[in-house]
Amino acid sequence: MSDLTVAVDIGGTKFAVGLVEPDGRVVAAERAATPRGADAETLWRTLTDLLDRLDVPAALAGVGVGCGGPMTWPEGEVSPLNMGGWRGFPLRARLAERFPGVPVRIHNDAICLAVAEHWRGAGRGSAAMLGMVVSTGVGGGLILGGRLIDGGTGNAGHIGHVVVDPGGPPCGCGGNGCLEAIARGPGLAAWALAQGWSPGEAVTEGGLYREEGKATARQLAADAAAGDPIALAAMARAGRALGIAIASAVNLCDLDLVTVGGGLSQAGDLLFAPLEEALLEHTRMGFAGRVRVVPAALGQDAGLVGAAALVIAGDRYWSPSL
Amino acid sequence: MSDLTVAVDIGGTKFAVGLVEPDGRVVAAERAATPRGADAETLWRTLTDLLDRLDVPAALAGVGVGCGGPMTWPEGEVSPLNMGGWRGFPLRARLAERFPGVPVRIHNDAICLAVAEHWRGAGRGSAAMLGMVVSTGVGGGLILGGRLIDGGTGNAGHIGHVVVDPGGPPCGCGGNGCLEAIARGPGLAAWALAQGWSPGEAVTEGGLYREEGKATARQLAADAAAGDPIALAAMARAGRALGIAIASAVNLCDLDLVTVGGGLSQAGDLLFAPLEEALLEHTRMGFAGRVRVVPAALGQDAGLVGAAALVIAGDRYWSPSL
Numbered sequence: 001m002s003d004l005t006v007a008v009d010i011g012g013t014k015f016a017v018g019l020v021e022p023d024g025r026v027v028a029a030e031r032a033a034t035p036r037g038a039d040a041e042t043l044w045r046t047l048t049d050l051l052d053r054l055d056v057p058a059a060l061a062g063v064g065v066g067c068g069g070p071m072t073w074p075e076g077e078v079s080p081l082n083m084g085g086w087r088g089f090p091l092r093a094r095l096a097e098r099f100p101g102v103p104v105r106i107h108n109d110a111i112c113l114a115v116a117e118h119w120r121g122a123g124r125g126s127a128a129m130l131g132m133v134v135s136t137g138v139g140g141g142l143i144l145g146g147r148l149i150d151g152g153t154g155n156a157g158h159i160g161h162v163v164v165d166p167g168g169p170p171c172g173c174g175g176n177g178c179l180e181a182i183a184r185g186p187g188l189a190a191w192a193l194a195q196g197w198s199p200g201e202a203v204t205e206g207g208l209y210r211e212e213g214k215a216t217a218r219q220l221a222a223d224a225a226a227g228d229p230i231a232l233a234a235m236a237r238a239g240r241a242l243g244i245a246i247a248s249a250v251n252l253c254d255l256d257l258v259t260v261g262g263g264l265s266q267a268g269d270l271l272f273a274p275l276e277e278a279l280l281e282h283t284r285m286g287f288a289g290r291v292r293v294v295p296a297a298l299g300q301d302a303g304l305v306g307a308a309a310l311v312i313a314g315d316r317y318w319s320p321s322l
Numbered sequence: 323m324s325d326l327t328v329a330v331d332i333g334g335t336k337f338a339v340g341l342v343e344p345d346g347r348v349v350a351a352e353r354a355a356t357p358r359g360a361d362a363e364t365l366w367r368t369l370t371d372l373l374d375r376l377d378v379p380a381a382l383a384g385v386g387v388g389c390g391g392p393m394t395w396p397e398g399e400v401s402p403l404n405m406g407g408w409r410g411f412p413l414r415a416r417l418a419e420r421f422p423g424v425p426v427r428i429h430n431d432a433i434c435l436a437v438a439e440h441w442r443g444a445g446r447g448s449a450a451m452l453g454m455v456v457s458t459g460v461g462g463g464l465i466l467g468g469r470l471i472d473g474g475t476g477n478a479g480h481i482g483h484v485v486v487d488p489g490g491p492p493c494g495c496g497g498n499g500c501l502e503a504i505a506r507g508p509g510l511a512a513w514a515l516a517q518g519w520s521p522g523e524a525v526t527e528g529g530l531y532r533e534e535g536k537a538t539a540r541q542l543a544a545d546a547a548a549g550d551p552i553a554l555a556a557m558a559r560a561g562r563a564l565g566i567a568i569a570s571a572v573n574l575c576d577l578d579l580v581t582v583g584g585g586l587s588q589a590g591d592l593l594f595a596p597l598e599e600a601l602l603e604h605t606r607m608g609f610a611g612r613v614r615v616v617p618a619a620l621g622q623d624a625g626l627v628g629a630a631a632l633v634i635a636g637d638r639y640w641s642p643s644l
Contacts, residue, residue, distance in 0.1 A: 070608060128474035142575070144473065145641060149466050151576020152450035155609040156466070161573035163566050163604050166487065174606030175569075244485050247497075248570055251483035253464070254473020282485050284496030286392060287477040319467060 003061050005311045006054070006099065008047070009303035010034075010067040010091070011109060012082030012136070017050045018301070020308035022061070024120040026301045028054055039085045044094065051098070062103040062311035063095055066112030066303050073154030074320040076106035105310040105318055111157055112306030113296070114141025115148055115317050117259045119309045122297035126257040130249055131296070132159055134242070135217075135262035137172075138180040144253060148317040160184070162245040179245040183238040185217030185264055192220055192234040202228035221267035235267055236274040243278025250283050250291045261296030325383050327633045328376070328421065330369070331625030332389040332413070333431060334404030334458070339372045340623070342630035344383070346442040348623045350376055361407045366416065373420070384425040384633035385417055388434030388625050395476030396642040398428035427632040427640055433479055434628030435618070436463025437470055437639050439581045441631045444619035448579040452571050453618070454481055456564070457539075457584035459494075460502040466575060470639040482506070484567040501567040505560040507539030507586055514542055514556040524550035543589035557589055558596040565600025572605050572613045583618030 007026070009016040011034065018029035030050045035042055068080035076092025096104040107115075114131025117123040123131060123143070132140040138160030142149040149156045160180030161173055168177030169187070181187055193199075193215055200213040202223040213219070223231035246258050264271060275293065283289055298305060310318050329348070331338040333356065340351035352372045357364055390402035398414025418426040429437075436453025439445040445453060445465070454462040460482030464471040471478045482502030483495055490499030491509070503509055515521075515537055522535040524545040535541070545553035568580050586593060597615065605611055620627060632640050 126474075128478075144466070144471050144478070145469075147467075149471075149575070151466065151609075152448075152578040153576055153609045153612075155607070156450075156574070156576040158573045158576070158607065158610075161604075161607065161610075162570040164485070164488065166562075166566050166600075166604075171606075175604045177604075178573075240488075244488050248484040249574055251480045251500075252478070252571055252574065253471070254475055254478040254480070256474040278488075282483075282488075282497045282499075284493075285477070285480065285483065287473075287475045288480075288483075290475075 004057055005061045005308045006051070006056060006063045007304040007308040008063065008065040008095070009109065009112070009307055010047070010065070010080065011303070012068055012080065015046055015050055016304055017047070017054060018304040019054055019056070020304060020312065022312055024305050024308070024312070026304050029301065029304060030054060034083065037084070040089055043083060043085045048098070060099060060102050062105065063099050064307035064310040065091065065095065065104070065106040066109040066307040067091060067106060069108045069155070071106070071108070074106070074322040103311055103314075105314070107154065107310055108139070108141070108157070109303060110139025111141035111148070112310070113261060113302050114143065114157060114259070114306070115309045116298050116302040116306030117261070117296050118143045119313055119317070120298065120305055121302065122259045122294050123257055128253060128255045129257040129259065130157070130159060130246070130253070130255055131259045133262040134183060134260060134264040135185055137184055142253065146316060148319070150319055159245055159249060162248050164241045164244045179241050182241040183264070188234050188238050188264070189215045189217055189220050191237065192230050195230045195233065197223070197228070197230040197234070199223065202226035202231065217264050218266070221264065221270065224267060224270045232270065235270040238264065239271045239274030240278040242271070243275040244282055246275070246293060247279050247282030247288070250288050251285065254287055255291050258291060258293045259296045260293060261302070265295055326379055327383045327630045328373070328378060328385045329626040329630040330385065330387040330417070331431065331434070331629055332369070332387070332402065333625070334390055334402065337369055337372055338626055339369070339376055340626040341376055341378070342626060342634065344634055346627050346630065346634070348626050351623065351626060352376060356405065359406070362411050365405065365407045370420070382421060382424050384427065385421050386629035386632040387413065387417065387426070387428040388431040388629040389413060389428060391430045391477070393428070393430070396428070396644040425633055425636075427636070429476065429632055430461070430463070430479070431625060432461025433463035433470070434632070435583060435624050436465065436479065436581070436628070437631045438620050438624040438628030439583070439618050440465045441635055441639070442620065442627055443624065444581045444616050445579055450575060450577045451579040451581065452479070452481060452568070452575070452577055453581045455584040456505060456582060456586040457507055459506055464575065468638060470641070472641055481567055481571060484570050486563045486566045501563050504563040505586070510556050510560050510586070511537045511539055511542050513559065514552050517552045517555065519545070519550070519552040519556070521545065524548035524553065539586050540588070543586065543592065546589060546592045554592065557592040560586060561593045561596030562600040564593070565597040566604055568597070568615060569601050569604030569610070572610050573607065576609055577613050580613060580615045581618045582615060583624070587617055
């Protein structure tokens with residue numbers, strides 16, 4: 001009899017699977033790049049090939065899955081934005097066939113990251129927390145009263161679509177002025193290019209990161225660190241947008257903690273200083289002033305840890321009867 | 323043995339007390355105007371005089387209290403903004419002395435209104451709802467997973483301080499651009515006056531409401547109904563701000579329902595049409611499009627009903643151990 005949990009983390013850039021101990025330790029993990037332009041069965045085979053490489057015990061606690069949205073929930077028919085091959089793909093049902101007799105639980109990947117931070121990361125012990133990820137998109141998950149909040153359809157936590165500038169740029173969701181429209185990496189890089197940014201051209205004292213002049217958010221952060229004024233303005237723009245959206249969430253949900261992970265969060269103070277400034281301007285009620293914004297603490301295994309928590313700590317992170 | 327609950331509703335304009343049946347029916351109620359400029363004990367005596375007029379049975383289910391914020395919670399030391407005489411007044415403890423041996427539970431008055439709508443009003447059966455009140459201030463309460471969400475300090479639901487215009491007018495909370503700064507009745511009337519509004523001067527076909535030319539939100543709504551262009555613009559301004567804030571809340575919390583009560587909601591389509599338009603612009607993700615915004619269904623007893631629900635339906639609306 002084993003008490004290991006199989007964890008699955010399905011993203012637009014990589015697939016990961018792992019075995020997770022009841023205390024959250026990942027004791028085995030396998031990863032593969034997400035095949036580009038693959039059809040449904042090729043994507044499925046990529047996943048099962050990874051699972052085959054795990055030494056899965058005969059008896060399992062269950063299977064936890066994080067996957068890019070949207071999906072029907074808790075049924076888990078997935079249609080990840082960056083994976084055209086899966087449209088209404090019955091990921092949960094297929095995994096339940098492969099692992100019969102144990103719970104198979106799925107949630108949005110950003111929600112799994114928030115759960116991971118609350119369970120084993122920077123959010124431990126928080127009664128009211130928002131876990132955010134800022135990278136190609138801006139997503140998140142809400143933990144209130146010490147429990148994961150699903151919302152009516154499992155979609156709670158979409159902090160990226162809190163409106164921070166009603167007259168702002170169009171967003172991938174079809175709206176405009178959403179946090180994500182401003183602060184997502186590609187959006188921020190595009191804005192900087194439009195202001196005249198030359199990627200990698202900043203004076204780099206001591207050999208800072210240089211991604212061959214590519215217009216990425218990572219290069220933007222490096223150029224900001226090197227003093228490039230446009231890159232600095234871009235970080236300030238993203239930081240302010242983050243601070244405003246976080247303030248709205250804090251005021252609405254009475255949060256005590258916000259964790260921020262993802263590529264852009266690596267920019268450190270260049271991002272967090274303008275974030276804190278805008279947050280302070282817009283959280284003036286007594287209760288709101290207590291909120292702390294901290295970097296996410298878990299690394300590349302966070303997605304697996306959060307997926308496993310849906311099973312291992314289901315009392316806090318899993319509400320459906322499924 | 324009785325199963326009646328004593329309900330108490332403490333507001334800036336009136337105090338109300340009542341006896342509430344387990345099904346939510348208010349079977350007796352007493353009201354008095356909030357004494358202006360009164361000290362702590364005068365305010366307390368106003369409340370106890372009202373309670374003396376109720377035929378309170380010897381055995382009670384408990385006491386539920388709604389009171390204007392802020393307050394320490396769940397301890398219930400209250401400092402209502404519009405009642406300078408109570409600063410850190412131990413309202414819950416004083417009521418517990420008067421009604422020994424039964425639970426005495428207190429929450430913010432806007433939260434009690436949301437609870438009332440969920441328990442017995444327009445929000446029955448909703449899994450994910452925001453109950454709003456738009457009048458002198460803009461407040462609310464969140465019900466997610468079918469349960470009242472308290473947040474870390476009992477302050478969840480402050481929809482009035484979701485930021486809708488980061489460069490917008492200053493707010494009473496010390497921030498700026500909050501929904502409340504734009505949509506609260508007095509703020510809206512002040513904006514209209516600054517645009518050249520003459521209260522009560524609109525052509526009133528068929529004798530519409532006229533409040534002797536006072537610059538109130540009610541007069542503003544009447545003038546908008548009579549076709550006054552500035553009053554109409556004011557309603558559109560408030561409606562759009564409401565729509566944007568509601569959209570942010572829907573995207574963040576995956577709501578299926580929003581109830582809107584309070585004076586300004588009486589303006590009907592003049593307010594709700596621009597609200598719906600802005601909401602639609604900013605809720606473009608599939609799950610968000612399902613949300614419905616409806617007028618609150620309960621009348622002047624709503625505060626008492628919601629306060630009583632903290633006791634009668636404590637499984638859904640009361641989380642603290644106190």
